[in-house]
Amino acid sequence: MTADGLNTSFTRMVDATPEEYSVIARHSLAFQQELPERVLRHLGLLASDTGGYAVDRLTHSLQTATRAHREGRDEEYVVCALVHDIGDTLASLNHSELAAVILEPFVSEENHWIVKHHGIFQGYYFFHHLGLDRNLRDRYRGHPHWQACAHFCAAYDQNSFDPGYDTLPLDFFAPMVRRVFSAPRRSIYLPADATADTPGNGGR
Ligand SMILES: [Fe+2]
Numbered sequence: 304m305t306a307d308g309l310n311t312s313f314t315r316m317v318d319a320t321p322e323e324y325s326v327i328a329r330h331s332l333a334f335q336q337e338l339p340e341r342v343l344r345h346l347g348l349l350a351s352d353t354g355g356y357a358v359d360r361l362t363h364s365l366q367t368a369t370r371a372h373r374e375g376r377d378e379e380y381v382v383c384a385l386v387h388d389i390g391d392t393l394a395s396l397n398h399s400e401l402a403a404v405i406l407e408p409f410v411s412e413e414n415h416w417i418v419k420h421h422g423i424f425q426g427y428y429f430f431h432h433l434g435l436d437r438n439l440r441d442r443y444r445g446h447p448h449w450q451a452c453a454h455f456c457a458a459y460d461q462n463s464f465d466p467g468y469d470t471l472p473l474d475f476f477a478p479m480v481r482r483v484f485s486a487p488r489r490s491i492y493l494p495a496d497a498t499a500d501t502p503g504n505g506g507r
């Protein structure tokens with residue numbers, strides 16, 4: 304550990320001490336607390352492209368969240384709606400999965416499933432225009448969350464490309480993002496039925 308106690312000096316994890324990992328844990332906690340701001344900044348990146356649609360990707364995301372909010376969906380669901388396409392920039396071929404991974408510690412199993420599978424379910428509305436099978440979602444028929452995912456796409460996602468819609472701004476949703484992303488429900492490092500109050504491990 305360095306003299307100021309703010310950083311460690313080991314160069315291989317195998318040499319680290321518990322004291323050094325208490326330093327790492329403090330840094331990790333502070334970094335985690337900034338997660339909502341990073342999510343908000345990354346959502347902002349979606350404004351840079353339309354993908355050929357009538358609105359840019361951020362507007363589409365905001366409109367999806369706005370529709371969910373106006374239909375009375377709870378805060379966690381609305382945040383999922385807002386974040387569902389955040390993977391577009393870095394996971395352009397499997398964007399649903401990236402959004403789902405980001406949300407997973409903070410949302411219900413159903414909401415996670417909806418976000419993870421929304422890409423295939425959304426395909427019901429356009430895959431056939433591209434020579435693909437629009438019913439690809441039917442591979443999940445009988446799954447307990449099939450209807451919930453189908454409804455997400457039907458009611459909020461497939462219809463959120465309208466430049467004339469009264470879409471709420473990102474600032475409106477920012478407090479919701481901060482609340483949802485600061486209250487982890489579980490950790491991938493704990494058993495599935497355990498509550499996560501120590502979500503991070505400072506690992507790399
Ligand atoms: Fe999507």
Ligand SMILES: [Fe+2]
Pocket residue numbers: 363367387388460
């Ligand atoms: Fe979408």
